[in-house]
Amino acid sequence: MDNAQLQAWVERVSLESFRRPFLHKATFNSRLRSTGGRYFLRSHNIEISPKQLEMFGSEEVEKIIKHELCHYHLHLMRKGYQHRDADFKQLLAQVGGSRFCQAMPGTKRKEPYRYKLVCSGCGTEFMRKRKVDVKKYGCGRCRGKLVQSLVESQG
Ligand SMILES: [Zn+2]
Numbered sequence: 001m002d003n004a005q006l007q008a009w010v011e012r013v014s015l016e017s018f019r020r021p022f023l024h025k026a027t028f029n030s031r032l033r034s035t036g037g038r039y040f041l042r043s044h045n046i047e048i049s050p051k052q053l054e055m056f057g058s059e060e061v062e063k064i065i066k067h068e069l070c071h072y073h074l075h076l077m078r079k080g081y082q083h084r085d086a087d088f089k090q091l092l093a094q095v096g097g098s099r100f101c102q103a104m105p106g107t108k109r110k111e112p113y114r115y116k117l118v119c120s121g122c123g124t125e126f127m128r129k130r131k132v133d134v135k136k137y138g139c140g141r142c143r144g145k146l147v148q149s150l151v152e153s154q155g
């Protein structure tokens with residue numbers, strides 16, 4: 001699916017579920033990671049994560065579109081367009097939109113490797129996320145003694 005198809009989709013959902021036209025732009029944004037969609041207060045445009053479509057399918061994305069359109073229409077009508085507003089909650093329930101901009105699985109930041117182990121026997125380096133008991137564990141290759149050091153965090 002491309003941006004033109006997404007645009008047509010959002011326009012159709014807007015007319016069908018809200019009986020109001022969507023007059024701005026809807027685009028895919030692959031950099032959206034923690035949310036399924038975004039509504040921009042200044043431009044009135046909507047962005048949808050293409051990852052959502054891959055992972056959850058069109059039924060789920062339509063709910064996200066409805067969620068973003070609730071922000072859109074309420075904002076333009078100068079009503080309560082934020083998640084905590086009664087207008088928003090009411091309209092969202094009415095059209096059956098996604099309750100929240102859904103967090104996606106597998107997008108949590110990876111735990112960094114904090115420990116470096118160097119074998120004093122063969123020189124092999126190993127990276128580990130957790131501290132290793134070097135008295136108990138030796139090199140997997142040569143059984144040599146491992147020297148452990150803390151790696152600087154890379155943010
Ligand atoms: Zn929202």
Ligand SMILES: [Zn+2]
Binds near residue numbers: 120122143
């Ligand atoms: Zn070794």
